[in-house]
Amino acid sequence: MREVDLEVFAADLAAGAFVVDVREPDEYAAGHVPGVHSAPLSAFGSVLDGLPAGRPVYVICASGNRSLWAAEQLAARGVDAISVAGGTAGWARAGRPLASGASA
Numbered sequence: 377m378r379e380v381d382l383e384v385f386a387a388d389l390a391a392g393a394f395v396v397d398v399r400e401p402d403e404y405a406a407g408h409v410p411g412v413h414s415a416p417l418s419a420f421g422s423v424l425d426g427l428p429a430g431r432p433v434y435v436i437c438a439s440g441n442r443s444l445w446a447a448e449q450l451a452a453r454g455v456d457a458i459s460v461a462g463g464t465a466g467w468a469r470a471g472r473p474l475a476s477g478a479s480a
Contacts, residue, residue: 377448379459382466385434395434396423397464398446407474409436409467414478417442420449427455436460436467 380388389395389411396415397408404414415423427433433455435443443459450457468474 377444377451377459378457379440379444379447379461380434382460382462382470382472385436385460386472388432388434393434394428394431395436395460396427396446398435398437398442399464401478403438405476405478407464407468407476409464410473410475412436417446420446424450424453424455432456432458434458434460437463438465439463440466 395409395412397404397412398415398417398420400416400418401414433450435447435450435457437443440459440461440463443463447457447459
């Protein structure tokens with residue numbers, strides 16, 4: 377399974393990467409990487425149709441465990457999925473900004 381570290385992820389995010397956060401809504405609302413889309417594992421099947429075709433999809437969670445599983449599931453369906461190692465917790469520990477509130 378493809379996985380990137382936070383440095384690569386930060387650069388790709390700044391370049392316009394499409395990212396889904398697979399944490400549950402309360403976790404996402406408490407703090408998420410700005411610009412990422414909420415796609416909780418509890419409703420993961422419903423987001424598959426909304427993923428962009430023909431471009432990588434980055435998957436993030438709290439630490440990297442759930443995102444790795446979700447990226448594997450997406451890859452099995454033909455999506456170019458990439459898990460973000462370290463997750464949102466690592467992003468915050470590195471001093472990067474977090475947004476709060478529900479997704480739009």
